[in-house]
Amino acid sequence: xxxxxxSAAHLCPDAAVSxxxxxxxxxxxxxxxxxSAGPAAGACPPRAGHQPLQVLAGSSNCSWxxxxxxxxxxxxxxxxxxxxxxxxxxxFLCIDKTGKVDGTRRKNYADSLMEIRSVSVGVVAIKSVSNxxxxxxxxxxxxxxxxxxxxxxxxxxxxxxxxxxxxASLRWKHGGRQMFVSLNGRGxxxxxxxxxxRHPSTHFLPMLPS
Numbered sequence: 287x288x289x290x291x292x293s294a295a296h297l298c299p300d301a302a303v304s305x306x307x308x309x310x311x312x313x314x315x316x317x318x319x320x321x322s323a324g325p326a327a328g329a330c331p332p333r334a335g336h337q338p339l340q341v342l343a344g345s346s347n348c349s350w351x352x353x354x355x356x357x358x359x360x361x362x363x364x365x366x367x368x369x370x371x372x373x374x375x376x377x378f379l380c381i382d383k384t385g386k387v388d389g390t391r392r393k394n395y396a397d398s399l400m401e402i403r404s405v406s407v408g409v410v411a412i413k414s415v416s417n418x419x420x421x422x423x424x425x426x427x428x429x430x431x432x433x434x435x436x437x438x439x440x441x442x443x444x445x446x447x448x449x450x451x452x453x454a455s456l457r458w459k460h461g462g463r464q465m466f467v468s469l470n471g472r473g474x475x476x477x478x479x480x481x482x483x484r485h486p487s488t489h490f491l492p493m494l495p496s
Contacts (some may be wrong), residue, residue: 335496364402368415369492377473379490381414381421385431389473399495402443410443411435423455425480427465441467450489454478458472 369394371379377389378398396416400420403411412421419431420439432439440456442464454464455478465478467472481488 297467309446330491347471367402369400369402370398370495371400371490372493373410373469374486374489375469375471375473377469379421379467379469381417381419381431383417383419385419385433387421387429387431387475389469389475391473394496402492405440406454408442408444409440411439412441412453421467423458423465423467423478425458427455427458427460427480429467429475429478446483448489448490449489452483452488453490454483 373379373389375389377391378393378395379387379400380395380398381387382388382397392398397414399415400421401413401415403413405411412432413419413435414421417431419433420435421441422430422432422436422438423441424430424438437457438455441453442456444452444454446452453467455466458465459477460479463479464483466481466483466485467490468476468478468481468485468487470476470487476487
């Protein structure tokens with residue numbers, strides 16, 4: 287019986303001996319088998335006070351699924367892109383040196399070149415390259431250029447089904463609804479609470495500068 291387990295061979299009688307082993311030795315072998323059937327080598331022990339989450343298959347270290355899921359997005363933070371935000375209404379979003387937000391049809395207009403920086407997962411800050419002002423939204427949904435970066439300058443960037451992006455204020459909402467960056471059919475900014483995700487006025491294509 288004990289001859290089946292190589293690690294217990296020094297405790298077990300020779301398999302060729304036909305006489306049954308003593309009862310005490312049999313119990314010792316069974317105990318050794320129970321110990322050897324414990325967690326496999328390399329498995330992660332439970333954390334104190336917590337139930338372990340599912341361990342990723344093939345992982346050689348003790349990384350729980352939740353932690354691996356979070357870390358997998360870290361490379362997005364700090365990503366910087368130079369783009370012109372071209373609206374579905376055919377205007378480029380721009381911020382002039384006075385802080386006024388507007389739309390222009392001029393393709394290479396200096397105030398329309400933006401630096402889009404990822405500040406956290408799915409959240410960006412948009413800054414005019416020509417004057418260094420940040421796109422911001424007030425509590426009332428008004429767009430303006432801010433000299434300093436602050437919580438009002440954070441926008442949730444989302445790729446919609448039509449391939450355009452929408453930008454919703456991370457800080458402010460109106461009646462529980464998100465408020466979006468928007469340019470109307472005349473290229474003028476709309477109040478955030480008057481725009482909806484499906485409105486063409488809220489849809490922008492981040493275009494590479496030419």
